[in-house]
Amino acid sequence: SGINAEYGDSGKTTLAKALSQTASTACFDKNPQSKERGITLDLGFSSFTIPYPPHLGSDHESLLVTLVDCPGHASLLKTVIGGAHIIDMMILVVDIMKGIQTQTAECLIIGELTCDKLLVVLNKTDLIPADKRAEKISKVTKKISLTLSKTKFKDTKIISCSAAEKEGVDNLINIISNSVVIGPRDFTGNFVFAVDHCFAVRGQGTVLTGTCLAGSINLNDIVKISNTKLEKKVKSIQVFRKSVDTLHQGDRAGICVAQFDPKLMERGLVYTGNVVKTVHAVIINMNKVVYYKGSITAKMKYHVSIGHETVLAKITFFKSEDPSCSTFDMNQHFLHQETYCADDGASFALLQFEHPVLCVENSMVIISRLDMDINTPACRLAFYGNLQHIFTSPDYQNTELSDLKIFKYKEREGVAERANDEYTVIGKELFKKETDVELFCNLKVTFSTGEVGKIEGSFGQSGKFKVYVQDGLKEDTKKMLTKKKKGKENVDAGAVHEKVLINLKFKRYIFDKKKQMLQ
Numbered sequence: 001s002g003i004n005a006e007y008g009d010s011g012k013t014t015l016a017k018a019l020s021q022t023a024s025t026a027c028f029d030k031n032p033q034s035k036e037r038g039i040t041l042d043l044g045f046s047s048f049t050i051p052y053p054p055h056l057g058s059d060h061e062s063l064l065v066t067l068v069d070c071p072g073h074a075s076l077l078k079t080v081i082g083g084a085h086i087i088d089m090m091i092l093v094v095d096i097m098k099g100i101q102t103q104t105a106e107c108l109i110i111g112e113l114t115c116d117k118l119l120v121v122l123n124k125t126d127l128i129p130a131d132k133r134a135e136k137i138s139k140v141t142k143k144i145s146l147t148l149s150k151t152k153f154k155d156t157k158i159i160s161c162s163a164a165e166k167e168g169v170d171n172l173i174n175i176i177s178n179s180v181v182i183g184p185r186d187f188t189g190n191f192v193f194a195v196d197h198c199f200a201v202r203g204q205g206t207v208l209t210g211t212c213l214a215g216s217i218n219l220n221d222i223v224k225i226s227n228t229k230l231e232k233k234v235k236s237i238q239v240f241r242k243s244v245d246t247l248h249q250g251d252r253a254g255i256c257v258a259q260f261d262p263k264l265m266e267r268g269l270v271y272t273g274n275v276v277k278t279v280h281a282v283i284i285n286m287n288k289v290v291y292y293k294g295s296i297t298a299k300m301k302y303h304v305s306i307g308h309e310t311v312l313a314k315i316t317f318f319k320s321e322d323p324s325c326s327t328f329d330m331n332q333h334f335l336h337q338e339t340y341c342a343d344d345g346a347s348f349a350l351l352q353f354e355h356p357v358l359c360v361e362n363s364m365v366i367i368s369r370l371d372m373d374i375n376t377p378a379c380r381l382a383f384y385g386n387l388q389h390i391f392t393s394p395d396y397q398n399t400e401l402s403d404l405k406i407f408k409y410k411e412r413e414g415v416a417e418r419a420n421d422e423y424t425v426i427g428k429e430l431f432k433k434e435t436d437v438e439l440f441c442n443l444k445v446t447f448s449t450g451e452v453g454k455i456e457g458s459f460g461q462s463g464k465f466k467v468y469v470q471d472g473l474k475e476d477t478k479k480m481l482t483k484k485k486k487g488k489e490n491v492d493a494g495a496v497h498e499k500v501l502i503n504l505k506f507k508r509y510i511f512d513k514k515k516q517m518l519q
Contacts, residue, residue: 011123013044015093015163016069019173020046044069045196045209045252047240050177064240065176066211066252067091088183088250089117091176096122096140096160100147102377108151109289109381113366117181118153120144121172126162185249190273191215191223192360193247193255194308198262205235205258208270213360215272216248217255225260226268226276226358232257267308269358277392278356282306283328283404284365284385286317286340286347291379294369296340302351302382303370309357315367316350316510318406328388336408336510340383348388350404356394363387407507410517416447416500417464419481425467426459427502433463440465440504444519448501449477455504467502 046067052060068087090111094104111118122144128136137160148154159175161168195210208225217223221234236256237247247253255270269276288296296317304313318334323345325332340347351365366384391400414430425447431437437458445453445467453469473481480500506517 011093011095011163013069015121015123015161016044016046016067018163018166018169019048020067021048047252048173050173053177053180055178056180056182063180065180087115088181089119089179090115092118092120093123094120094140094144096124096136097127099140100144102379105147105291106379106381108147108153109291109379110366112151112153113364113384116152117179118156119175119179120148120156120158122158122160123163125160126165126167183250186214187216187248189215190275191217191271192275193217193223193270195265195268195270196308198265200262201256205256206260206262207254207256208265209254210252210270212247212249212251212253214249214275216246217272218246221272223255223257223270223272224276225265225270228264230260232260269307269360276358276360277390279353279359279390279392280356280394280396281350281352281391282359282365282387283348283350283389285328285388286349286383286385288340288383289379289381292382293378294382296382298338300369303368304351304353305366305368306357306359306363310370311357312354313351316352316406317347318350319345319347330389330403333405333407336406349383349385350406359387359390361387401511402513404511405509406511407509410506410508412504414502414504416481416502419473419478422472422478423469425453425469425473425481426464427467428462428464430465430502430504431463433461435463437463437465440517443504443506443517445502445504447477448503449474449480451477
């Protein structure tokens with residue numbers, strides 16, 4: 001399988017057409033808007049067959065290569081992300097006249113996250129005068145090699161061709177044949193099929209086209225259809241117009257079912273068992289995209305892509321209280337982070353979706369800022385990770401979220417007004433008048449003079465409070481906090497000497513409905 005991903009009119013669709021022998025129902029910009037605007041708006045699928053490459057073994061006579069033609073226009077990045085989840089190998093198509101652009105880099109990042117094999121094709125060589133062609137190809141190749149040297153694709157082959165004139169296409173097919181990889185396949189377990197198109201065929205039923213992500217399925221098996229409560233029998237299976245009895249992980253196919261309204265599904269999942277979940281929030285491990293230069297703060301909303309779905313989410317960042325711990329566990333305690341910091345041990349993120357989404361266990365999640373101006377030369381992909389925990393209940397905020405122990409360190413500072421006796425101090429300015437001081441009873445406080453005490457309760461109605469100092473006040477502190485008797489200079493010693501400050505530090509768990517304070 002392959003993916004062509006680039007910005008604007010780099011000639012991806014033309015190249016896919018030049019390579020392909022069989023087209024699917026959705027390919028080569030059949031969408032009327034695609035024809036009108038001159039750009040690819042949706043995923044397109046086509047295929048060609050090559051003799052089975054010797055480096056893959058000798059189990060078969062031929063290999064069917066499926067091409068996933070992704071839109072390269074910047075505004076359609078989330079469609080590219082959806083397509084990238086279903087590929088084994090990536091073909092990055094670059095217009096040799098323009099070279100690498102911002103969206104080229106974004107597609108390259110998606111490739112790094114989702115596959116291990118890349119080919120770069122410099123297209124439109126026919127636009128360069130023959131006497132300057134070799135020099136131009138060499139120059140662009142060196143520039144792209146330098147870019148790739150900073151990625152896991154540093155040994156990638158870079159080849160040139162003209163898809164429009166079909167020059168170099170045979171050479172490209174040979175290189176694909178020698179380079180093609182087949183990712184790990186597991187035909188056991190539950191069947192998961194990512195649907196990207198759905199349409200009715202008169203007299204047959206409804207065809208769901210897509211890619212098998214896991215497991216396998218046979219004719220007459222019963223499958224579930226996401227976002228509905230429907231279960232349907234598989235009437236027929238076709239792989240690029242050839243009828244087959246079984247569909248395996250990695251296959252691109254069409255599944256025909258009866259009595260299903262195609263309007264009920266545009267994109268989604270067909271599956272067996274309970275492997276697909278509807279989730280309202282998830283927790284992922286955090287990995288920042290190195291090319292993203294913006295800040296990552298909890299106050300912003302982000303676009304979250306899981307499979308073919310992209311949804312806005314509110315994000316809470318946190319890290320393990322124990323820096324040596326790199327895995328997520330709901331029993332752990334975590335420190336809240338206002339801004340993501342990669343230098344401080346493993347970080348995680350809670351993503352709370354604006355609407356529920358479908359996902360499969362261990363799915364990769366890519367987080368973007370798709371609201372950024374597409375005309376600015378800045379990477380919009382911010383960070384990524386894998387699912388660590390999911391929240392499936394619509395009422396998770398009231399039933400489950402309090403189990404996630406994320407805390408903030410809080411600190412308040414007040415002033416010691418006077419000492420009642422050797423063990424009791426009256427303080428002020430730590431609480432507002434309306435604060436219920438009883439909530440803070442028994443919390444430890446420290447004095448700027450070194451003593452340690454505990455809050456006993458409120459004193460009066462103005463927000464003042466009493467502190468009990470178990471070991472008693474130091475003599476110097478007592479002098480500072482004891483009022484002089486009437487008849488002598490009637491002054492508060494605390495106003496003459498420097499203030500004695502009272503410091504209160506505690507933890508508050510952000511999802512604790514009781515708003516308890518712990519130390």
